[in-house]
Amino acid sequence: MRPKIFRCESCKRYTLLNTCKVCRKKTENPKPAKYSADDKFGKYRRIAKKTNK
Numbered sequence: 001m002r003p004k005i006f007r008c009e010s011c012k013r014y015t016l017l018n019t020c021k022v023c024r025k026k027t028e029n030p031k032p033a034k035y036s037a038d039d040k041f042g043k044y045r046r047i048a049k050k051t052n053k
């Protein structure tokens with residue numbers, strides 16, 4: 001289980017809340033899961049192409 005960690009863009013604080021306690025702004029996920037998953041699969045696909053001749 002991964003805890004959801006968000007980051008406030010204005011004060012650069014990490015928080016588990018989707019609203020910053022300090023400046024009351026909406027926080028954002030610093031690592032979008034979709035993007036990193038795509039990147040990983042792309043890497044594996046390239047490796048698979050090289051090794052499976």
Ligand SMILES: [Zn+2]
Pocket residue numbers: 008009010011012013020021022023024025
């Ligand atoms: Zn903040």
